[in-house]
Amino acid sequence: MKKSIILVLAILAFVNVFAQKQQSFEVKVTGKGKPVILIPGYSCSGDVWNETVNHLKNDYQLHVITIAGFGQAKPIENDEILKTVRNEIIQYVKDNKLKKPMLIGHSLGAFMTLWLQSTEPEMFGKSICVDGLPFVSAVGKPETTVEAVKANPQFNKEAVINNFKSLPSEGYVENMTKAMLYQVNDSVRAKQIAKWSFQSDRTTLGSTIVEMSSTDLRKEIAKIKSPILVMASLWGTKEGSEKEYNLQYAELKNKTIKVADAKHFIMYDQPEWFYNEIDLFLGSK
Numbered sequence: 001m002k003k004s005i006i007l008v009l010a011i012l013a014f015v016n017v018f019a020q021k022q023q024s025f026e027v028k029v030t031g032k033g034k035p036v037i038l039i040p041g042y043s044c045s046g047d048v049w050n051e052t053v054n055h056l057k058n059d060y061q062l063h064v065i066t067i068a069g070f071g072q073a074k075p076i077e078n079d080e081i082l083k084t085v086r087n088e089i090i091q092y093v094k095d096n097k098l099k100k101p102m103l104i105g106h107s108l109g110a111f112m113t114l115w116l117q118s119t120e121p122e123m124f125g126k127s128i129c130v131d132g133l134p135f136v137s138a139v140g141k142p143e144t145t146v147e148a149v150k151a152n153p154q155f156n157k158e159a160v161i162n163n164f165k166s167l168p169s170e171g172y173v174e175n176m177t178k179a180m181l182y183q184v185n186d187s188v189r190a191k192q193i194a195k196w197s198f199q200s201d202r203t204t205l206g207s208t209i210v211e212m213s214s215t216d217l218r219k220e221i222a223k224i225k226s227p228i229l230v231m232a233s234l235w236g237t238k239e240g241s242e243k244e245y246n247l248q249y250a251e252l253k254n255k256t257i258k259v260a261d262a263k264h265f266i267m268y269d270q271p272e273w274f275y276n277e278i279d280l281f282l283g284s285k
Contacts, residue, residue, distance in 0.1 A: 024084045026066045026073050027092070031057030034125075035098045036282075037089065038064045041107030041132070042212075043197040043205060045071030048106065052267055055275050060282075063101070065089070065109075069204025071196045081204060082108075082211045086115050093123060102282065103127035107264065110230075111136070111212055117228070118220040126227040128281065130274075131264050133248045134217035142247055149214045161206030172198050183264035193265070222251040229281045230257045231274070233264050256281070 028046060030053050038049045046066035053062050067085055069075030078084050089112075093101055102125040105113035110132020117124050138144040149155050176194035177187070184190050197205070230249060235241045241259045249255055258277060262269035 023092075024068045024076050024078070024081060024088050026068070028064045028066075030062045030064065031060055033058075033060040035101035036060045036062050037093075037098075037101050037103050038062060039089075039103065039105040039109030039112050040066065040070070041105075041109050042209065043070050043200045044106075044193065045073070045196050045199075047071070048193075048196075048265075048267075049104075051271065052104070052275075052278075056278070060102075063092075063098075067108075067204075067208075069201035069208075072199050075201035075204045079207075080211065081208050082112065082115075082215070086112060086119060089116060090120055090123065100125035104130065104278070105132060106130040106267070107132050108208070108212055111215075111217070114217050114221050114224070114228075115215075117224040117226060118217060118222075121223050121225045124226055126229070126281065128229045128231065128278065130231045130266055131233045133245075134221050134252075135215070135248065137213045138216070138218070138248065139244065146214055146216050155210055155213060157207060157210045160210050161203050164202040164206040167202070169198070185263060185269050189265065189268045218248060219251055221249065222253070224252060225254070227254045227256070227281075228252060229277065230255055231266055231277065232257060232259045233262050233266055234259060 026046070036056065038046070038052065040046050040048045046064040049062075049064050053064060056062060066073040067081075069081065076084070092098075100123070103113040103116060104127065105111070107130070110129035111134065113127050113129050113132070114134050117127060133139065135144070137149045153159070173191065173194045176197050177191045180190035180193045181187065184193065230245060232241045232245045235244060238259045242257065245257050245259075249257065260266045260270050260273055262273075267274045
């Protein structure tokens, strides 16, 4: 009888701990070697990195993240989803004893890469930011402040979430595919990205876009110690991209900025250029 009670208590304790530890992201680990954490962009599944994983898996241990609520990953209830993701990635590195893991992030994932690096400058190795910025709300308007963004009714979190919830399911993928063709050349890729968006939790979509838009890392990135490769997409002209990126990344000391002849999803539009730059920077080839 006593053993049965102890067993029941142990099971209850395990269930309770498991419930409390539902993470703000899912992880898929592939390959062996130096650790690399790959973080997808806004609304995307970690599957956005599938081809990149195939390219790198023989040289690195790849930890591919899908943020809770994006794609088909189960959402979490939290007012600060991205900050929770940041904190739990840091804890994940500690728990798994990853030694100086490198980071590769696209878009929102690039923003997260900068946030991780500036929060824990000693924890991470060299990293790559793929078409992401430290403060997206300041594009073309460097004088923009967090206070101004928060005062803007368009960035009211509840209103933004409700706008996402009000989007009809019928025609969502088709309309989003058309929108994604401004961010990627291939229509098949555009449709896949649209499907990930459709599968995503609407509350998460609204909450995370507001959180990122109202977080300014332009000064914080001065704390980063590791080398950072910044890959920029083509914004009209190469000169225009270089100007905007150098402005946003002005405080980042150890950086290399390269402009790709590509739209936002550089890894899809210019894969050979993308892989070559990764290999040269990470030193795998």
